[in-house]
Amino acid sequence: MPKRQLKLGFILHGVGPGWDDWRHPDALVDASTNFGFYKRQAQTAERGKLDYLFVADSVSINARSSPHYLNRFEPLTILSAVAAVTEHIGLVGTATVSYTEPFNLARQFASLDHISGGRAGWNVVTSWLEGSAANYGKEEHLAHDVRYRLAEEYLDVVKGLWDSWEDDALVRDKATGQFLDPDKLHELNHKGEFLKVKGPLNISRGPQGQPVIFQAGSSEDGRNFAARHAEAIFTHQDDLAQAQAFYADVKARARGFGRDPDKLAIVPGARPVIGSTEAEAETKYAELAGLGNLENALRALGRSFNDHNFSVYDPDGPFPREVAAEGFKSNQSASERILALADQGLTLGEIARRVGTPRGGWVGTPEQIADRMQQWLDERGSDGFNLFESLPGQLDVFVDQVVPILQDRGIFRREYPGATFRETLGLDKPVNRYTAQRLARSAA
Amino acid sequence: MPKRQLKLGFILHGVGPGWDDWRHPDALVDASTNFGFYKRQAQTAERGKLDYLFVADSVSINARSSPHYLNRFEPLTILSAVAAVTEHIGLVGTATVSYTEPFNLARQFASLDHISGGRAGWNVVTSWLEGSAANYGKEEHLAHDVRYRLAEEYLDVVKGLWDSWEDDALVRDKATGQFLDPDKLHELNHKGEFLKVKGPLNISRGPQGQPVIFQAGSSEDGRNFAARHAEAIFTHQDDLAQAQAFYADVKARARGFGRDPDKLAIVPGARPVIGSTEAEAETKYAELAGLGNLENALRALGRSFNDHNFSVYDPDGPFPREVAAEGFKSNQSASERILALADQGLTLGEIARRVGTPRGGWVGTPEQIADRMQQWLDERGSDGFNLFESLPGQLDVFVDQVVPILQDRGIFRREYPGATFRETLGLDKPVNRYTAQRLARSAA
Numbered sequence: 001m002p003k004r005q006l007k008l009g010f011i012l013h014g015v016g017p018g019w020d021d022w023r024h025p026d027a028l029v030d031a032s033t034n035f036g037f038y039k040r041q042a043q044t045a046e047r048g049k050l051d052y053l054f055v056a057d058s059v060s061i062n063a064r065s066s067p068h069y070l071n072r073f074e075p076l077t078i079l080s081a082v083a084a085v086t087e088h089i090g091l092v093g094t095a096t097v098s099y100t101e102p103f104n105l106a107r108q109f110a111s112l113d114h115i116s117g118g119r120a121g122w123n124v125v126t127s128w129l130e131g132s133a134a135n136y137g138k139e140e141h142l143a144h145d146v147r148y149r150l151a152e153e154y155l156d157v158v159k160g161l162w163d164s165w166e167d168d169a170l171v172r173d174k175a176t177g178q179f180l181d182p183d184k185l186h187e188l189n190h191k192g193e194f195l196k197v198k199g200p201l202n203i204s205r206g207p208q209g210q211p212v213i214f215q216a217g218s219s220e221d222g223r224n225f226a227a228r229h230a231e232a233i234f235t236h237q238d239d240l241a242q243a244q245a246f247y248a249d250v251k252a253r254a255r256g257f258g259r260d261p262d263k264l265a266i267v268p269g270a271r272p273v274i275g276s277t278e279a280e281a282e283t284k285y286a287e288l289a290g291l292g293n294l295e296n297a298l299r300a301l302g303r304s305f306n307d308h309n310f311s312v313y314d315p316d317g318p319f320p321r322e323v324a325a326e327g328f329k330s331n332q333s334a335s336e337r338i339l340a341l342a343d344q345g346l347t348l349g350e351i352a353r354r355v356g357t358p359r360g361g362w363v364g365t366p367e368q369i370a371d372r373m374q375q376w377l378d379e380r381g382s383d384g385f386n387l388f389e390s391l392p393g394q395l396d397v398f399v400d401q402v403v404p405i406l407q408d409r410g411i412f413r414r415e416y417p418g419a420t421f422r423e424t425l426g427l428d429k430p431v432n433r434y435t436a437q438r439l440a441r442s443a444a
Numbered sequence: 445m446p447k448r449q450l451k452l453g454f455i456l457h458g459v460g461p462g463w464d465d466w467r468h469p470d471a472l473v474d475a476s477t478n479f480g481f482y483k484r485q486a487q488t489a490e491r492g493k494l495d496y497l498f499v500a501d502s503v504s505i506n507a508r509s510s511p512h513y514l515n516r517f518e519p520l521t522i523l524s525a526v527a528a529v530t531e532h533i534g535l536v537g538t539a540t541v542s543y544t545e546p547f548n549l550a551r552q553f554a555s556l557d558h559i560s561g562g563r564a565g566w567n568v569v570t571s572w573l574e575g576s577a578a579n580y581g582k583e584e585h586l587a588h589d590v591r592y593r594l595a596e597e598y599l600d601v602v603k604g605l606w607d608s609w610e611d612d613a614l615v616r617d618k619a620t621g622q623f624l625d626p627d628k629l630h631e632l633n634h635k636g637e638f639l640k641v642k643g644p645l646n647i648s649r650g651p652q653g654q655p656v657i658f659q660a661g662s663s664e665d666g667r668n669f670a671a672r673h674a675e676a677i678f679t680h681q682d683d684l685a686q687a688q689a690f691y692a693d694v695k696a697r698a699r700g701f702g703r704d705p706d707k708l709a710i711v712p713g714a715r716p717v718i719g720s721t722e723a724e725a726e727t728k729y730a731e732l733a734g735l736g737n738l739e740n741a742l743r744a745l746g747r748s749f750n751d752h753n754f755s756v757y758d759p760d761g762p763f764p765r766e767v768a769a770e771g772f773k774s775n776q777s778a779s780e781r782i783l784a785l786a787d788q789g790l791t792l793g794e795i796a797r798r799v800g801t802p803r804g805g806w807v808g809t810p811e812q813i814a815d816r817m818q819q820w821l822d823e824r825g826s827d828g829f830n831l832f833e834s835l836p837g838q839l840d841v842f843v844d845q846v847v848p849i850l851q852d853r854g855i856f857r858r859e860y861p862g863a864t865f866r867e868t869l870g871l872d873k874p875v876n877r878y879t880a881q882r883l884a885r886s887a888a
Contacts, residue, residue, distance in 0.1 A: 029616035033558040063626035074555035080524035111518035134642035172473035182507035198578035
């Protein structure tokens with residue numbers, strides 16, 4: 001039996017995931033809106049046969065926002081551009097159900113799927129920053145549970161629009177002049193709690209049938225949503241034990257919803273800092289940590305608590321637990337991880353620095369990074385990883401030095417297995433709902 | 445003094461502008477969702493030094509829709525992909541103010557402007573198909589005049605979001621650690637009749653400051669909107685006299701609004717059918733006209749009258765004037781042009797065929813096409829043209845055989861003059877509104 005294969009994604013994040021990463025001597029300060037930079041990273045990741053590229057998102061900033069949130073490409077447009085200069089790698093874009101018309105979203109992802117020859121993926125988010133509502137003329141940000149109820153309905157509508165064309169609806173017979181088989185084009189006529197959408201979509205079903213569904217929330221609601229609907233879940237896990245608990249929980253939920261748990265990939269974030277020796281890796285980590293300052297680390301921490309201002313507290317004192325409620329309103333899983341550090345007795349400043357420049361066991365030699373990945377895979381901590389580039393050049397190091405080790409161990413492919421992202425991930429093409437009904441009727 | 449230069453755009457329209465164009469022996473039946481086809485056309489247009497590529501749009505289809513509306517790429521995604529494989533040509537996408545969140549639209553066009561190095565243009569439309577509302581959970585399509593009032597406010601908001609970053613807001617000084625100058629990032633705080641948007645936008649000002657504004661309506665409201673706000677207007681004009689009247693009217697309105705009329709390019713659509721001799725061109729036109737059938741021509745006609753079903757009338761009888769009101773509700777200028785043909789005594793069938801396969805004087809040799817373009821330019825019928833490809837291969841013919849004649853006559857450039865689409869069109873980069881206020885204050 002072939003070994004279980006790692007799923008590896010790379011996060012295109014411009015100036016870097018940390019507040020002060022742009023200050024590194026080799027960093028391009030305009031990376032977040034530099035298409036040449038995105039193109040190079042995308043092509044490097046594809047050279048390493050990685051499964052997918054991932055673009056995160058948010059829809060609200062202010063002058064206190066971290067550089068990599070402040071100014072960056074919009075996901076659908078940058079992934080469409082990247083599609084034109086890559087051939088095999090999956091293209092996963094984050095988009096919110098709270099502030100985008102489902103017809104427009106379904107259409108843009110279907111368009112990306114056609115442009116890329118079947119490589120689109122949608123990371124479904126519910127927008128956890130409270131400031132977002134005001135950019136969309138809304139009075140209030142929806143409560144956490146209501147957002148997930150909306151997400152369920154929204155995803156159902158989007159999938160319905162993707163299915164509004166059966167795969168063979170376009171006849172396109174020059175001899176007879178028939179372009180469309182009208183029986184295979186369907187109105188959705190959805191009327192639900194939040195949405196009313198008629199359809200059909202004005203673009204045919206893409207090569208994948210439906211783009212791959214990602215999810216990135218780890219709260220109770222987020223886990224259930226992922227277990228029910230997602231084909232991959234992007235999560236933060238600080239150590240193997242925690243990761244195993246999360247993995248077991250989500251896979252059990254998926255089974256509970258009648259799904260094959262192998263069709264839901266769990267991919268925690270990882271930010272490897274790789275050196276040719278342990279000492280060199282530690283030097284690089286110190287270089288990275290040295291870029292940050294406490295003020296920015298405190299601001300970054302505030303983001304998980306509804307932009308709370310942590311600079312008013314003593315950084316050497318305890319974490320101010322009274323702000324917990326703000327965290328549960330906005331990003332529940334991130335705030336829980338932070339409160340767990342407070343439980344361990346870390347000071348506010350220590351927590352801010354730890355969250356700002358995570359180590360997470362990902363500092364080491366190529367062998368050590370490969371060992372850790374294999375351990376998490378073998379011991380069911382994850383099905384793979386969503387990789388951040390910690391320092392300029394580290395993606396190249398990963399591709400050139402870690403990927404070959406994983407390949408030699410038989411836990412990572414040497415070639416892309418097929419044309420579409422679904423084939424890369426080992427996922428089936430979803431059967432069109434109307435085609436399924438037609439088949440059921442003719443069998444009856 | 446250098447001669448006035450033609451502005452030439454090319455419309456990327458997949459299977460072709462006519463209902464049955466896809467039946468041509470050389471036509472790719474999947475052209476509308478074939479990225480390779482779009483890439484070839486885009487690169488051919490760029491080889492011809494054309495000013496821009498143009499992508500039309502609509503947001504509602506049904507089983508009776510024409511093949512080129514039915515199934516096609518979404519404009520922002522396909523233009524982003526095209527941006528990655530071109531270097532100089534402008535990229536104009538159609539997007540509706542009726543059914544897109546202004547924050548998302550401003551952001552995607554700004555992202556396209558960054559991706560393309562300053563080549564984005566937005567064709568502002570108000571969505572004239574009544575079926576659209578139902579795809580967005582709206583009960584009713586807005587009335588014509590209300591849509592234009594919304595368009596004014598919407599454009600103002602989008603420009604405000606594009607200006608929410610001053611050009612030099614990003615300091616990005618590695619030595620001091622200052623990434624942003626917070627005084628140069630601005631909230632918009634717009635509260636108007638239709639929209640409430642806080643801002644700032646989460647992407648910095650693009651290389652053009654603001655993407656180029658196109659407009660495509662020719663009604664009274666549309667003309668005023670264009671004269672006030674647009675930098676190019678895409679229109680349909682059947683003959684030179686009609687074109688001159690339109691040209692004079694719109695330029696006078698622009699002058700009336702205090703604008704320099706030379707900063708508003710008028711580009712009627714043209715669908716050249718080019719042959720090496722007149723006889724060959726006529727043969728090609730006959731080939732094109734022969735692809736269509738009356739039933740589809742009548743359906744196509746219906747599109748300008750709120751999807752009216754014209755097949756119930758005698759095609760050899762007069763045009764049923766009682767449907768005029770439906771036309772005024774949806775696409776006012778198109779229905780007026782059709783009623784004008786009825787005034788000339790054409791039968792319903794003749795009108796449908798004329799509208800379905802327009803000649804418009806654009807059937808001829810490369811010399812004749814160049815002559816006509818020069819005449820319209822010299823006699824102020826237009827500032828250039830928005831070109832449709834009439835038959836497969838005609839874009840290549842235009843680029844290889846007509847463009848060199850225009851260049852030899854000194855009315856079309858041999859090279860792109862600068863980096864951005866604004867430079868190509870001879871338009872200034874708009875001064876940021878906050879920078880202007882700052883300059884005014886410091887001068888006072």
